[in-house]
Structures are given as structure tokens and as C-alpha cells.
Amino acid sequence: MKIKKEYIILVLVIVVLSVYLYQRSADRTQYELPEIPAVNEKELTKLEITKGETVLVLNKKDDKWYIAPADFPTDANRVKDMLDAIKDFNLTALVSESKNYNLYELDQGQKISVKASQGDQLKLEFDVGKTASSFRHTFVRPSGEDRVFHARGNLKNAFDVTVDSLRDKSVLTLKAEDIQEFNINKAQQSLAFTRTQVPVEVNTQDDAKPGAAEPSAPKAVWQAANGQPVDEPAVNQLLNALSNLRCEKFIDDRKKEDLTSPLFAIELKGGQEYKLSIFPKTAENDPNYPAVSSGSDYPFELTTSQAERIMKEPTALLQAPQADQEKTE
Incomplete structure (x- = not known):
């Protein structure tokens, strides 16, 4: 009778552990990070940065970037920061599913929308919010996603730009x-x-001495x-x-x-x-x-x-x- 009782307890433990492991696996599936397409920054020809009502467009011509529509030359280092951020764009964790975007400065009035294109083909699109307290991550929302994620790096510094800050001075x-x-x-x-x-x-007199320097x-x-x-x-x-x-x-x-x-x-x-x-x-x-x-x-x-x-x-x-x-x- 005692042995039978121990078997029952063992079976219950196994069942509980199995349920726990199943739920944990289900949670992992539920929070699986979306796949971000790889982008070759050297092939990009157009960047579009939108903040509020302001839309800033950069076009690449003869391997140099210019600010439309006046074709102002750009600061090469500032553009490189943006291109590197696009190339390295990578999600690291799910942050929120609540759609309370203002908490992360991802609401319509605060977000910075980024579009990177090669010719007429859109290669990557995402919204940039505020920087995390560690300054090593940024709150972002990729195109087609309602959820908020962490992306590696301080993207706010790269994309919070104006025409004046981007011009080659x-x-x-x-x-x-x-x-x-x-x-x-x-x-x-x-x-x-x-x-x-x-x-x-x-x-x-020194020149006349033997061995004098040329x-x-x-x-x-x-x-x-x-x-x-x-x-x-x-x-x-x-x-x-x-x-x-x-x-x-x-x-x-x-x-x-x-x-x-x-x-x-x-x-x-x-x-x-x-x-x-x-x-x-x-x-x-x-x-x-x-x-x-x-x-x-x-x-x-x-x-x-x-x-x-x-x-x-x-x-x-x-x-x-x-x-x-x-x-x-």
C-alpha cells in the first residue's frame, strides 16, 4: 500500500513537471521575436525619417548622400551612424503588448519613423522611441507589429536629426x-x-672641415x-x-x-x-x-x-x- 502511494505521488510530480515544461515552451513560442530582414547598407539609395509633421528625405547620388529637395550635401559621419544602425538593427526582447505607446515615446507625436529603400523597394521600416535607462537599448516597433521591443544600441541618437544637424558644415x-x-x-x-x-x-669654416655634413x-x-x-x-x-x-x-x-x-x-x-x-x-x-x-x-x-x-x-x-x-x- 505504501509503495502504491509513492507511485501515485511520483506520477503526480511527473505530471506537474510536464505541465510546467509545456507551458514554459508555449510561452517561449508566444514571445518569439519577429525576424528582421538583413539589409546591406551599401545598396541603400534612399532614407526617409519622419517625426511628427516633419519628413526628411535623403537620396544617394554617385556614392554621396544629399538632403532633398535642395540637394544639400550631408555630414558623412551622421549618415554613416544611420546606415550602421540600419545594418545592425536587431531585436533583443519583447517589452510590451499593451499598445500604450506613449510610455515608450512611440505614439504618433513622439515616434521617429525610419524607412530604408533600395530604389523603389522598401528594405526596412521601423519606429524609434525613447532610449532605455541603460542607454544600451532603444524601444522600437517594427513595421507590421503592434508590440514594443528592445533593439540593441542607442537608435535615438542616430535618427533624431534635423536638416541643419545633417548638413555638411x-x-x-x-x-x-x-x-x-x-x-x-x-x-x-x-x-x-x-x-x-x-x-x-x-x-x-665648419664646411671646410673634412667630414662636414652636406x-x-x-x-x-x-x-x-x-x-x-x-x-x-x-x-x-x-x-x-x-x-x-x-x-x-x-x-x-x-x-x-x-x-x-x-x-x-x-x-x-x-x-x-x-x-x-x-x-x-x-x-x-x-x-x-x-x-x-x-x-x-x-x-x-x-x-x-x-x-x-x-x-x-x-x-x-x-x-x-x-x-x-x-x-x-
Whole structure:
């Protein structure tokens, strides 16, 4: 009788375990993650980013991305972030089936909708919500899904963009070492500077000694058109400030030709010619200076600190007279 009772208990335990395992398996099936199609980001030709009433469209032409409809050039790094996020888009967990989308910033007013296409073929579509508290995942809703999932990575940073943040803000790109001459105009003063090769002074007595080193090659120095000695560090500082110049923002309601009478203008020549003109502030309290350059088809603004580093008086690039140096010392 005792043995029979133990068998009954054992059978009950087996039944309970079987039911538990079955339900667990059923739960896994119920919460199976949807399959996300693989996307080759190099084959994409169009991106569409929608937030609220704003629709931002990017088109790929000749391996470069442009913002429609004006075909503004884009910041390559920002576009790469978006393409990488699309390529690596991956769901990691089911978060909610309640359809309470506002909790995850996936409601109509807050979500960011992303469409990635190759030609006329839509390759991937999903909605981006807020970033999880860990900042390692983002709440998302793939196309055709009512459920909310976690996706790996901070997708909000990649896709929460505007036309201004996506535009390429490089307005002048040059190599300081390639520049051979430049001319500055400021406050009705104009002065040209030329990089010239000069021989290095050598000690003739040392050269006459056996085993003396070969004479040094001529070195490049800057010379001013007025014959005064040039402050080489000041010139190098100016050229470095211009070498990879990025604007603060673009001016959309004016054309380049609308800006006249610059406060400061500089023309440089090397492998090609470069120009930059900086104009008076529109209002005294404005934080930025309007400007135009040969490196941009659009007028733009430079911050006050940027402009002040560039707008040097021509005489500021000259060495102080010897008498003034002695007084300073």
C-alpha cells in the first residue's frame, strides 16, 4: 500500500513537471521575436525619417548622400551612424503588448519613423522611441507589429536629426603647408604674404672641415610684401584656423551675393584658390558673424570666437619693430 502511494505521488510530480515544461515552451513560442530582414547598407539609395509633421528625405547620388529637395550635401559621419544602425538593427526582447505607446515615446507625436529603400523597394521600416535607462537599448516597433521591443544600441541618437544637424558644415578645407601666398583685407588695410625658399646660413669654416655634413636644403619662410619681418607663429595659427573650417549654421534666407561690404576678407593660393569673407553682425547682440567662402555654395555663420581668431589685422602678422621688442623686454 505504501509503495502504491509513492507511485501515485511520483506520477503526480511527473505530471506537474510536464505541465510546467509545456507551458514554459508555449510561452517561449508566444514571445518569439519577429525576424528582421538583413539589409546591406551599401545598396541603400534612399532614407526617409519622419517625426511628427516633419519628413526628411535623403537620396544617394554617385556614392554621396544629399538632403532633398535642395540637394544639400550631408555630414558623412551622421549618415554613416544611420546606415550602421540600419545594418545592425536587431531585436533583443519583447517589452510590451499593451499598445500604450506613449510610455515608450512611440505614439504618433513622439515616434521617429525610419524607412530604408533600395530604389523603389522598401528594405526596412521601423519606429524609434525613447532610449532605455541603460542607454544600451532603444524601444522600437517594427513595421507590421503592434508590440514594443528592445533593439540593441542607442537608435535615438542616430535618427533624431534635423536638416541643419545633417548638413555638411565644412565651409573651407585646405592644407596649411600647401598655401604659398595669401592676401588680407581689413579696415581698409591690405597686405600680401608669400612663402619663399631662402638658403640656410652655414658656417663656412665648419664646411671646410673634412667630414662636414652636406649643406642644409633651403627652408620656406613667409615674407610680407612691404618688406617687414613676418611673425611666423601668428601666420601658422591663422592658416590652421582656416584649414578645416566648419560653420555654426547656414543662412537659409539669403544668397551669397546678398552679403556685401565685408569686415574682413582673405584670399589664399596653393594647389587651388580659396576665399573667405566675414561680414558685420546683423544685430549687435548676435552671437555669430555672417560669412561666405569659396568652399560653400551657401552663406553661413561663424561663432564670434571663430571669427575673432581669423579676423587679424595685417600688421598683427608682422614682427614688432626691434625697439618695441626691447621696450617689452
